[in-house]
Amino acid sequence: MGLKQNLHNFKEKNKDKKWLPGFNALFTFLYMPNETTHNGTHIKAADDLKRTMNTVIMALVPCLVFGMFNAGYQHYLAQGLIDSADGFLGASFWTIDNLIIGAWTVLPLVVVSYGVGLAVEFVFAIIKGHEVEEGYLVTGMLVPLIVPVDIPLWMLAVAVIFGVVIGKEVFGGTGMNILNPALTIRAFLFFAYPTWMSGDKVWVHGAVERDQAIAAGQNLDAISGETLLGAYAQNSSLAGIDYWDMFWGIIPGSVGETSKFLIIIGALFLIFTKIGSWRIMLSTVIGALVMGLIFNGVVDAGWIGEASKFYGLMSVPFWQHLIIGSILFGAVYMATDPVTAAQTNKGKWIYGFLIGFISIMIRVFNPAYPEGVFLAILLMNVFAPTIDHYVVQGNVKKRMKRLKVKTA
């Protein structure tokens, strides 16, 4: 008689209780269930949805850890308390001080995201009488990584409830949703609380607070919390940041999306484990590069002058679009969500390409908010079933043609 047997007996005893899915969620977290096959295949492959989701979380952990260090680093750097780190392994980056500040600001986001989101999932599972589904395990990890570090926790909680209920549960739960839940949450935050989601303050911990203190009459230096994209959109740039800083990710931005290096590592892991679709990742990158090239061409042709408000972003060399902003994070972790992406292999190419293409277009043309990745992905989420429809129709037509040849 061990823990396993006790839990099993408890489950059997409470078989008809309404709250059993809640208990089962915890039980199956500890132990893979004793369920066996009936007819059909008598054996099954080793993967289940928990393992699949867990793999994505593993790919996200480096981004989260880096995000913590970066939050602290940007905080101290903006105040002028530390020197800028030179490269990924820079001495002033991987410090305990940075981690403490980062953990203090980022971990609450993680806790709120998981706590609130899983609570909603449990409630819905019990109401609807099905098992608690694993979809939120990844969403809950993504959400803290795509918001500004200083976002108030109550806003995050409200957004998570909205995103999980409206973005997913009303459609029937994991596997049935049309929009990516994590991006639904972000879109809700963006449109409901725009001042906390964009601008030149929110991206560095402490900048907003400092601003309010100055407004209250205290004699302090303001902290800039601007992102590169914000600067480019205003035809300027940030001093002291080179391409390598962008690549390594030691720049201001949302919590977990800044390090292109770690995102690429995560992408390779997802592709190797066959959990993430390499077709979507690659085609998104291609789409972004193509749009970047088009804009470069427009600038080179002299159609847009330096006076234009689009000049700053349009003149960015096309390949740099990949390392500023969050296009890579979106391509690797968001666009590849199998439920909301195109489901056919051919459809994935089209879907990814359009995401990359539209992301950069929104980035350049939307002066209010210079990052368009989440909008582009949500837009393509809506069109993914249409893309699939036409791909599948190709197969259907082939079958009809075969029939016609036969009967003719």
Added chain:
Amino acid sequence: MSKDIRIKKGLDIKLVGEAEKTKENAIISNFYAIRPEDFHSIIPKLVAKEGTRVKAGETLFYNKDNEEMKFVSPVSGEVTEVQRGPRRRIDAIKITADKEQTYVDHGKFDLSSDADKIKAHLLASGCWAFIKQRPYDVVAKANSTPKAIFISGYASAPLAADLDFTLTGKEAELQAAVTALSKLTEGGIHVSVGSTNSPLAGLDDVTTYKVSGPHPSGNVGTLINRVDPINKGEVVWTLNAQDLVVIGELLLTGKFNAERTVALVGSSVKKPRYFKTKIGSEVSTMIYDNGVDKDGNDRIISGNVLTGKKIAPDGNLDYYSNVITVIPEGDDYEFFGWNKPVFNKISTSRALTFSWLNPKKKYDLNTNTNGEHRAFVTTGTYEEVFPLDIYPMQILKACMYKDLDEMEALGMYEVAPEDFALTEFVCVSKQPHQKIIREGLDLMLKEIG
């Protein structure tokens, strides 16, 4: 004449417990059982009531829709029990076998007879049951004219009986059967073989294809899809290679001889090997001697691990199988089974599953589902193991929401449940694909016919 068919998509599931190539005579079973559910969609009309004495090959029941179509006893003896289920459905007909077997004598058949005579002979002798048709994967309708007949002579399923071994020496019967069948279709008979040594490779009146590649290269559905896919309104027939022997023997000798070479396989079997036995025999006559532990916690399957039927220890070999598989039950919990690295199970992903490291390793898999049932989530995994030119997930979903037009457009006429065995095996959401397809086909059969 031989053509090559090579498929790339698929998965060879390598399991422990392959049968050694030795043949034993199984202990002669005292009881035989025929289960009408083996003949999907046939409504039986019982002829042999309890207490009737039958010869081997004598009618037990016929098809309610077609009185000509007989289903016969594999042995001579007395019908001792007719087991009935809900609404008096016949579950099983049990026959206590005689010590001395007597056969119905149909007489030697003239192989130059015309199609109608051949048809009538097969229907009356009980051999029609071996002919299945697509669409719908059911026993062929007697009035259907197939555009072609397909036979797989290569078993690629996990732990399948090696047909090259079990059919050796049966060339005459095989030839007689295909010669007769070839008159029933204009499109000819297409046979797939695994190697040129196959007893089926040298047959006349057929087109042979040498197939290679991972499972389901040996599935008859794969052969049809590559050679001549089924269109709306067309019918093809399929037969199992081992059943051709029964047909052939009937034609040559006039006897319905239900003898069959069966492989006893699986990791729970001590000495996996081949047995000579008869359709409907009790599996207990084979599985215990040098086989499984009497009190072991095992799953006994009539058929292979992907498509077979679960049977009780006192169950019987079903009408179409030539394999009995015994594997351990997996009704136990596994601590942190969902996230720890897995070395002892098969997976097509590499999500901390390491079967890709050693593709030649043989696994001892149990019946655990390795996770709970969920909605469809991941995409692209099915396509990797599904060689047919059909979108597997889309057709499964069409079956689930019962859209007949869409099922038809996506290729439902071409498929059988067994084609979806591999997608079911790899399914992360643990969906019952074969059941979904079977129910979809049944719906179409009912609505369209």
